[in-house]
Amino acid sequence: MAIFNKKTSQYQILLSVLALLGWGTASFVYLPDTYQAFSFLFLIPWVWKDGPRSLPWVAPLLFAYALAQHLYPKLNLSVDSLLVTTLPGLAALGLVAWLRERDRHTHKELEESLRFMHLLEEASLSISNANDPLELTESAMTYLHSLEVAPHLAFVRFREGKPVVVSARGALERYRGRHLPQQKLSTHASLTDSFTVGNYLEGIPESAGWSTAAVPVSARQKRPLGVVILAREGNKPFQSDEKAIANSLVRVMGAQLGQMEALKQLEDAYDGTLRALGLALEFRDHETQGHTKRVVAWADQLAQDVGLDASMRKFLRWGAYLHDIGKLSISDNILRKPGKLDEEEWEIMKGHVLKGWEMLSRVPFLPQETLEVVRHHHENWDGSGYPDGLKGQDIPILARIFAVVDTFDALYSTRPYKRAWKPAEIIEELNRLKGKKLDPKLVDIFVKRITSPSGKETMEAANPNKPGIRA
Numbered sequence: 001m002a003i004f005n006k007k008t009s010q011y012q013i014l015l016s017v018l019a020l021l022g023w024g025t026a027s028f029v030y031l032p033d034t035y036q037a038f039s040f041l042f043l044i045p046w047v048w049k050d051g052p053r054s055l056p057w058v059a060p061l062l063f064a065y066a067l068a069q070h071l072y073p074k075l076n077l078s079v080d081s082l083l084v085t086t087l088p089g090l091a092a093l094g095l096v097a098w099l100r101e102r103d104r105h106t107h108k109e110l111e112e113s114l115r116f117m118h119l120l121e122e123a124s125l126s127i128s129n130a131n132d133p134l135e136l137t138e139s140a141m142t143y144l145h146s147l148e149v150a151p152h153l154a155f156v157r158f159r160e161g162k163p164v165v166v167s168a169r170g171a172l173e174r175y176r177g178r179h180l181p182q183q184k185l186s187t188h189a190s191l192t193d194s195f196t197v198g199n200y201l202e203g204i205p206e207s208a209g210w211s212t213a214a215v216p217v218s219a220r221q222k223r224p225l226g227v228v229i230l231a232r233e234g235n236k237p238f239q240s241d242e243k244a245i246a247n248s249l250v251r252v253m254g255a256q257l258g259q260m261e262a263l264k265q266l267e268d269a270y271d272g273t274l275r276a277l278g279l280a281l282e283f284r285d286h287e288t289q290g291h292t293k294r295v296v297a298w299a300d301q302l303a304q305d306v307g308l309d310a311s312m313r314k315f316l317r318w319g320a321y322l323h324d325i326g327k328l329s330i331s332d333n334i335l336r337k338p339g340k341l342d343e344e345e346w347e348i349m350k351g352h353v354l355k356g357w358e359m360l361s362r363v364p365f366l367p368q369e370t371l372e373v374v375r376h377h378h379e380n381w382d383g384s385g386y387p388d389g390l391k392g393q394d395i396p397i398l399a400r401i402f403a404v405v406d407t408f409d410a411l412y413s414t415r416p417y418k419r420a421w422k423p424a425e426i427i428e429e430l431n432r433l434k435g436k437k438l439d440p441k442l443v444d445i446f447v448k449r450i451t452s453p454s455g456k457e458t459m460e461a462a463n464p465n466k467p468g469i470r471a
Contacts, residue, residue, distance in 0.1 A: 015045070039065060039089065047093050051100040055093065062089055116245060119146055123249055127256050131310075136260060137167045140253040141228075145169040149246050150230035150238070152210070155217070156180065157226035171206045172231070180204075207231065213238035215250045219258020270365060271318070278321035280328065291409060296320040298405035298446075305445050306401065312369065316398045319373025323402060326356025326374070350386050353378055372396040377403050380437045400439040404430075404446050407438060427451070 043062060047054045066086045123143035130136035137155060145153055152170035156163045165175040180201070201207035213230045228250055230238055278292045299320045303313045327335060330352055334345050341349060357375040360366055376390060376399035383391030395403075411421045411429055421429070427447055434440040 043089075043093060044096055047096045048100050051104060052097045055097055058093055059090055062086060062093070116147060119143055120249060120252075124252050127252055130256070130260075133257060133260055133264075136253070136257055140249060141167045141169055144228070144246060144249050147245055147249065149242050150213075150232050152206075152229075152231040154229040154231075155226060156229060166226070170231075172204075172229070175204070201229070201231070209234065211236045211238065213243055213246075215243060215246050217250055217254040217257070219254055219262070223258060225254055225257055225261075267314075271314075274318050274321045277325055278323075281324055291413065292321060294413075295323075295402070295405050295409050298408065299402050301449060302401050302405060302442065302446050303398075305449055306397075306442070308397075312398065315367050315369035316373060316401060318366065318370040319377075319398055320402055320405075322356065322360060322370065322374055323377050323406070324352065324356070325359060326352035326354065329355045329359075350378070354387050369396070369398050373398045373402050375399075377406060379403070381434075381439055382436050385437070395439075400442055404438050404442050407433065408446065408450070423450070 039062065043058050047058055063086050066089075069085070120143075123140065126139045126143065127136055130139055141153060141155055145151075150170075152168075152172050154168040154172040154175065155166045157166050158164070163180045165172065165178055165180060168174075168176045201210070201212060210231045210233060215228045215230065217225045217228055219225055228246065230243075230246060232238075275292070275296075282290075282292060296317055299316055300313055303316050308316070330349060334341065334348055337345070353375055357371055360371055360374055373396070375387065376396055379385035379388065379390040379395045379399060381392060381395070381400075383389050408426060408430065411426045412423075413420055427450075430438065430443050430447060434443045
């Protein structure tokens with residue numbers, strides 16, 4: 001394409017010169033000398049093609065052409081006549097060159113604006129689709145760098161009152177994850193007049209002689225989240241339009257980041273509330289301490305080994321917190337009975353899964369997957385479990401995962417009615433329960449986990465051999 005454009009330009013210049021010579025030849029024969037003043041018209045395509053760059057070639061050519069007209073075929077050189085013939089043409093070509101340059105400049109500005117709009121649209125979509133704050137921040141900084149507003153960028157947040165570079169580009173990249181030298185400003189400095197970028201960059205050798213600017217990052221209601229630092233070499237202060245371009249992207253970044261962090265705080269609140277509910281049983285009897293924490297940890301590890309995503313693991317964790325919540329409805333004389341339960345007591349005990357499911361069904365934010373853990377964690381692979389007698393793959397995957405770790409913890413822990421089993425005995429029992437009580441594939445994955453070096457260390461650290469309630 002570049003070769004084609006170069007050849008096209010050469011052809012246009014050649015045609016302009018040939019047309020000029022043809023006009024000169026025809027005018028010599030048929031037209032009065034005054035018509036030579038219109039010879040510049042044949043050079044307009046050349047000037048329009050190359051703009052002001054063509055004038056160093058076009059102006060001498062036009063002048064030489066006019067001079068030739070006055071010298072041939074007979075000498076008739078007059079300065080006034082020469083000027084009258086050439087000056088209007090030169091002025092007209094200069095005007096055409098200026099108009100062409102203005103047109104190019106306008107076109108370039110339009111293309112640049114379209115590029116900015118396209119990048120901002122892409123950035124907004126990428127930021128909106130981010131799965132976590134880190135991915136969101138990196139995506140926003142990548143697109144901000146692509147806008148070429150500044151070669152050096154840093155997103156600074158406050159941690160424990162100190163400015164930390166969360167993400168960076170250019171020469172500030174090596175400060176990622178580090179505190180900046182200046183640590184005297186408050187956590188609200190990013191949104192106040194007291195914020196001075198230079199204070200942050202003091203002590204950074206590269207920043208000597210830089211021009212800098214700051215764009216505050218805030219969530220809705222102007223809640224400060226941090227500040228994006230723009231920097232470039234030399235004394236080239238950032239203009240308002242450059243800051244506006246950066247600010248348009250940073251606003252999207254701040255709004256989405258603030259919303260994501262608010263949702264994270266809400267989820268943490270949910271998590272803490274549900275964990276507290278799960279621990280309520282442990283406070284009924286000191287012998288139950290540690291069961292909830294252990295089964296949650298083991299369930300999450302098995303879920304990772306199976307390849308479940310973060311959302312499913314969260315739903316499983318919530319189900320693990322709440323799996324025995326229905327036992328709050330069981331009287332102490334059954335729940336804490338040291339001996340074996342009779343048939344009537346056992347039926348009451350089995351009802352805890354439905355009680356828990358009914359209680360939690362009224363909680364609007366709990367997903368179906370969590371409720372399925374509570375209802376079905378006592379279903380058996382061969383269909384002999386309760387409350388619905390589900391079999392095999394019909395049992396929800398999260399309930400099957402939890403059943404494995406719940407069985408493991410029941411064997412590994414000391415209970416009022418049993419001793420803690422040894423690891424070899426536990427593995428033998430889990431293998432015996434494959435295809436009966438437990439999903440065979442999940443048992444194999446879990447046994448591989450607990451027999452690995454890291455799994456053995458985790459088992460030792462868990463130290464579960466404390467009294468607990470009836471599982």
